[in-house]
Amino acid sequence: MSIRARRRTILGFLSPAVLALALIGIAPLLYAFWTSLHFFNLTKLRHVEFIGLENYGTVLGDPVFWEAMGRTFTLLLIALPLQIALGLGIALILHRPGLGFLKTLTRLSLVLPMATTYAVVGLLGQVMFNLKYGVVNQLIGFLGIAPVNWIGDPLNAFAMIIFWDVWQWTPFVALVLLAGLATVPGEVEEAAQLETRNWWTVLRHVQLPFLIPGLVAVLILRTADTLKLFDMVFTLTRGGPGSATELISLMIQRVGFRAFDQGLASAQAIILLIITIILAQAYIRLFYKEV
Amino acid sequence: MRIGTTVCGLTLAAGLAAAGTGAVAWSLEEAAKPYAGTTVDVVFLLRPGYEAAEAMLPEFEEKTGIKVNIVKHPYENALGEQVRDFVAGGDFDIALIDLVWIGNFAENGWIVPIEKFTSNPDLADPELDLDDFFPLVLNAFGGWGDTIYGLPFDNYSGLLFYNECMLKDAGFDRPPETWQEVMDVYGPALTKDGKYAYALQSKRNETQSADSFARFLWPFGGSFLDENFRSNLLSPESQAGLNFRQELMKFMPEGIVSYDHAETVNALAQGDVAFITEWSAFYSTLKNPETSKIADCLKIAPEPKGPAGRKPALGGFSLAVASQADEKEQAAAWLFIQWVTSKENALEYLERGGVPARQSVYQMPGVAEKFDFVPALVESWQEGVPEFRPRFAEWPEITEIVQEWGTKMMLGEVSVEEGARIIGEQMEAVLEKAGYYSGKKPLIQ
Numbered sequence: 001m002s003i004r005a006r007r008r009t010i011l012g013f014l015s016p017a018v019l020a021l022a023l024i025g026i027a028p029l030l031y032a033f034w035t036s037l038h039f040f041n042l043t044k045l046r047h048v049e050f051i052g053l054e055n056y057g058t059v060l061g062d063p064v065f066w067e068a069m070g071r072t073f074t075l076l077l078i079a080l081p082l083q084i085a086l087g088l089g090i091a092l093i094l095h096r097p098g099l100g101f102l103k104t105l106t107r108l109s110l111v112l113p114m115a116t117t118y119a120v121v122g123l124l125g126q127v128m129f130n131l132k133y134g135v136v137n138q139l140i141g142f143l144g145i146a147p148v149n150w151i152g153d154p155l156n157a158f159a160m161i162i163f164w165d166v167w168q169w170t171p172f173v174a175l176v177l178l179a180g181l182a183t184v185p186g187e188v189e190e191a192a193q194l195e196t197r198n199w200w201t202v203l204r205h206v207q208l209p210f211l212i213p214g215l216v217a218v219l220i221l222r223t224a225d226t227l228k229l230f231d232m233v234f235t236l237t238r239g240g241p242g243s244a245t246e247l248i249s250l251m252i253q254r255v256g257f258r259a260f261d262q263g264l265a266s267a268q269a270i271i272l273l274i275i276t277i278i279l280a281q282a283y284i285r286l287f288y289k290e291v
Numbered sequence: 292m293r294i295g296t297t298v299c300g301l302t303l304a305a306g307l308a309a310a311g312t313g314a315v316a317w318s319l320e321e322a323a324k325p326y327a328g329t330t331v332d333v334v335f336l337l338r339p340g341y342e343a344a345e346a347m348l349p350e351f352e353e354k355t356g357i358k359v360n361i362v363k364h365p366y367e368n369a370l371g372e373q374v375r376d377f378v379a380g381g382d383f384d385i386a387l388i389d390l391v392w393i394g395n396f397a398e399n400g401w402i403v404p405i406e407k408f409t410s411n412p413d414l415a416d417p418e419l420d421l422d423d424f425f426p427l428v429l430n431a432f433g434g435w436g437d438t439i440y441g442l443p444f445d446n447y448s449g450l451l452f453y454n455e456c457m458l459k460d461a462g463f464d465r466p467p468e469t470w471q472e473v474m475d476v477y478g479p480a481l482t483k484d485g486k487y488a489y490a491l492q493s494k495r496n497e498t499q500s501a502d503s504f505a506r507f508l509w510p511f512g513g514s515f516l517d518e519n520f521r522s523n524l525l526s527p528e529s530q531a532g533l534n535f536r537q538e539l540m541k542f543m544p545e546g547i548v549s550y551d552h553a554e555t556v557n558a559l560a561q562g563d564v565a566f567i568t569e570w571s572a573f574y575s576t577l578k579n580p581e582t583s584k585i586a587d588c589l590k591i592a593p594e595p596k597g598p599a600g601r602k603p604a605l606g607g608f609s610l611a612v613a614s615q616a617d618e619k620e621q622a623a624a625w626l627f628i629q630w631v632t633s634k635e636n637a638l639e640y641l642e643r644g645g646v647p648a649r650q651s652v653y654q655m656p657g658v659a660e661k662f663d664f665v666p667a668l669v670e671s672w673q674e675g676v677p678e679f680r681p682r683f684a685e686w687p688e689i690t691e692i693v694q695e696w697g698t699k700m701m702l703g704e705v706s707v708e709e710g711a712r713i714i715g716e717q718m719e720a721v722l723e724k725a726g727y728y729s730g731k732k733p734l735i736q
Contacts (some may be wrong), residue, residue, distance in 0.1 A: 042374050043395050043684055064695075131546055132563070152546015154702060240495040241548040242698040257371045259688045 029273075032266040040263035055267035065268060067243065068251040069275075071158070075247065076226040079165045083222065084215070086166070087173025092203070094174070095181040107178075110171035118168075122235025125164055126151070154244030157237050161245050164232060169225070173218050180214035181207060216287045220280050227276055248272055317417050320354050322626060327356030329623040333385035333610070334369050335361045339575045340445035343643035344631050351630050357623045367496055370687065377401040377615060384616035384624040388441050388609050390432045391501075391690070394683040394735070397435035402611040404438045408625040416629050423634055428648040431677035433609040436735060441609030442632040443648035445572065448671035449506065449594050449604030450664060452559055452577055453566035456588035457481065466566065466592040470510060470535065473595055478542035481565040488542040490564040492555040493701055495548070500693040502552075503701075505680055506568065506604050507532040510597025515681055515689075515718070520727050520734050522715025525708070528599065533700065533707045535597075540701065548701050560584060568594050570606060571671075574664045575644040591664040593671050605675040607648075648672075681736035685725050692717045 036056070039049050059065050090110070094103050116124075128135050129150035137147040150156045184207050192206045230249040233239065239246035239254070246254075252272070256265030335341040341363075348359055362383075364372055370392060376383045377399070386402050396402045409415045421429065424443055433441035453466045461480045467473045473489060481488035493503040508514055513529030516522065523529055540547060544558060556573050558564045560583035580586040594603040610628045612621050630636065637652035641662065652658060659665045680686065692714055700710035726732045 042378050043399060043687065045378060045399075131544075132561075149546040152549035154704075157549075237549070238494070238496065240698060241546070242495065242702045242704055243695060254691065259691045260374060261688070 032269060035262050036264075036266035036270055038263050040261075040266075042260035042262055051263075055264050056271070058264060059267045059271055064243070065248075065251065068246050068248045071243075071245070072227060072229075072247045072249075075158075075162060075165065075229070076223060079162050079169075079226065080219070080222050082162075082166050083170045083173045084218065086170045087218075088177055088211075090170070090174035091177035091181055092199075094178055107175070110175055112171075113168045114172050116168065118229075118231035119235045121164055121168055122232040125160060125232075125236045129160055151237060152241055154241055157241060157244050161233055161236065164236070165226070165229070168232075169222060173222075176214045176218055177211055180211040184210045212287060216283055219283050219287070223279055223283070224276055227272060317412075317415075319416070319626065319630060322414055322416075323355035323357055323623070326619055326623040326626065328358075329619050330358040330360050331384040331616070331620055331624045331627060332360045332362060332382045333624075333627075334373055334383065334387045335363050336366050336369060336387070336445070336608075337363055338366075338445065338572055339644040340572055340640075340646060343640050343645035344444075346643050347631070347636065347639060351627060355623075355626060357627065359627055377613065380615050384613050384620040385628065386441070386611045386613050387444075388432070388611055390605070390607055390609075390677075391497075391680045391682050391686045393432070393435045393440065393609070394681075395687065396611070397438070397440055398684045401614055402440045403614050403621060404440055405433075405442065405611075405625075406439070408612070408622070408629075414622055414625055414629075416633065418634060419629060420634055423651050424648050425650055425672045427605070427672050427675050427677060428607065431605060431675075431679075431682070432607050432648075433611070435682070441611035442628055444608050444610045444628075444632055446607040446646045446648040447570035447572050447605070448668050448675060449502075449568050449606075450571050450574075450667050450671065451566055451568055451592045451594050452573070453590050453592065454559060454562060454564075454585050454588045455590040456585070457486070457562070457565045461565075466590065467595050470539075470595045470597050473542075474535070474539060477565070478539065482542045486562075487544045487558075487564045488566070489539065490543055490550060490555045490558045490567050491536070491539070491547060492550050492552055492567075492569070493548050493698065494551040494554075495694045495698045496551070497690060497694070498551050499548075499697045500690045501606060501680055502568075502604060503536070504533075504693050504697040506594075507536040507597075509602035509676055509679060510594075510599055511535065512597070512599035514678075516736065518734075520722055520736075522711075522718055524711035524715045524718075530708065530711065532597065533711060537700065537707055548698050568604070570604070571646050571664055571668050574646070574662070591667050593667045593674075601671070601674045602676055602679075603671045603674065605671075605677070605679040678736045683725075683736050685721050688721045689718050692721075 037050060037052060039047065039051050039054075041047075090106075094106060127133075129137075131137065131147055131149050131152065134150070136150065141147065148156060150160050189202070189206060192202045196202065228249050229247055230253065233245055233247055233250060234253070237245045239250045248268070252265050252268045255261050255268065335345065341361075345361060348361075352358060362372075366389075369387060370389070373383060373386060375381070377386075377396075386396055388396055388402070409419065409421075421439070428443045428446055429439065432443045432446070433439050451466055458464075458466065458477075458481070463477065463480070467477045478488045491503055491506070492498045505515070508524075508529055509532075511528050511532030513526060513532045514523045517526075524533075544550070544564065550558070552569065552573065555567050556569060556576055559567045559569075560577055562585050574591070577583045577589050578586055583589065593601055595601075610632070612624045612628065614621075616624055631640070632647070632649075634649050634651055637647035637649040638655065638658070640647050641652060641658070646668070653665050653669055681689070696705065696710045696714045696717075699705045700707050705713070722728065727734060
């Protein structure tokens, strides 16, 4: 096959994928970038005008944007370690030999929270954490604890968001880490266990290196997911009370679709995208080196 | 009243036009003949007035052959859905307009003035009688500038819904007449044993700005803007109202900032609070024993008065023909709007759970007795202020500011004065950008 013919074949196979990606991913992104450089309000389309980087300036100097960003990262920094710790614990338990049927059942039930639609999780939360009729306050009532105002108190509402995020995504972390543990060669693990009875030593020096790729994937996916977490919070608290649970994605939606300032919302979204890319790169550089 | 004059003129024109066509009397069936088979798309909310209209729809479709396609949305999504549809030249043939959206829709040219149809004898029902609508309601819900665009459809006034049994148990033989009474007498007496005197829906969405924030501005003599469109939120009257709301929170359930309409109506329906100030539209929910434990104890009164009078909350929706619809769809849409808001259908609409804005229906014998919210409603519509919330195109941006800082005030994250100052500054920035201060836009709200 001549080089030209080979090129054509490669091009033929690649171009549909590249075209689809361009249409679905790159074109909207370019449009968002174009919008971000304009005063572009859906209810004032007669006054669209090029304003350069003014929207970016507004976003960067807006304390409300940074507060929302701060809340989003606070959620990430609290929820992610909890998910990893709990997920690792579950994975290690499931990795132990014995109790085959129970473990299969557990593995299956782990999928359930992940399979639940975000919006449904939010609605469930509204019902379960209702101050007066919620099952959570009924349960803690049996322990003699006074009803807690989960949804109406800023701090409690944030804690509730963390709870639901951990509930929904710990199983994902557990399953990824379980898959990682399955890649540890059996003889190496057995040899290590003969050497020491200390589970931490086995985990740190034998199992962990095999878990790193899975952990990096978890870090990247969970970070991206948290940065764009929207449905669950929207249905549960709608960002309130006050701004207590207004994460960055809720803020962008509010600016873009409730105040209709698409230009400003696009600038916010692009800044968020840049931050996500930087974080993903940082994760890969930091952790992949160790493998 | 320039709008009043326009309305009279239109009515007269419609009447004359109808008379001019001579012998054959106008009928819906005849008028709709050219449009049989046309489908009109409209957004409906998930509220009692819309269920009432939907239940009445088969009659209209049978008479006209026009199909009305209803797209249902919760209130919070209705504006966004319609704006996107109108911007993209979409499918909606009828606009559902909350009174605070009318400036926005009219200025963008998304809706057609009703004159186009009332001046067409083939389409205008001689019985349309625009003067029969409560003038305040027609003016506020359907009018912008000097033009009428929409006919009032789902109509609200703020009312005081109260649990008469709870009040009697506490020794009261009448509801509070003034807000000061609520603070000094009713609040302390009714807030006990895990029950509260009052619930004020204050969730951070339109509820915060319309139901909570604005409700305590007007009766105290305050307002959002002064006559020059500068913030009036730091005036002594506005501050008095907002501080009053803050102080009144001690008689409201914990977490009141997370209460939307559903939670508030439910709190009264379950007997957890003694009274609420809610839209007339929730009457049917509270009166229905299936959804309300206190149906037998429910009584309705006008909202309490403040130092500046009653000035109750005013809200509601009109239906207008969308300019993006083609001529046939526009005509069919108009026939539906005219029919569903007609004098003739007002009683059925009321009986099915809607609240019509026709004065004549409330004068019918037996109506005031059967629907005990009627006297309070009629009184409220005579004392309301159309600009309870400014209706200009900038409201969607301003309401976001009010929602954010209004909630922060209630949570104590900022002081009332500081919150009002910030809202004022941000509100003026929006108005400045829109061109109100440079004279580019007339000061209409």
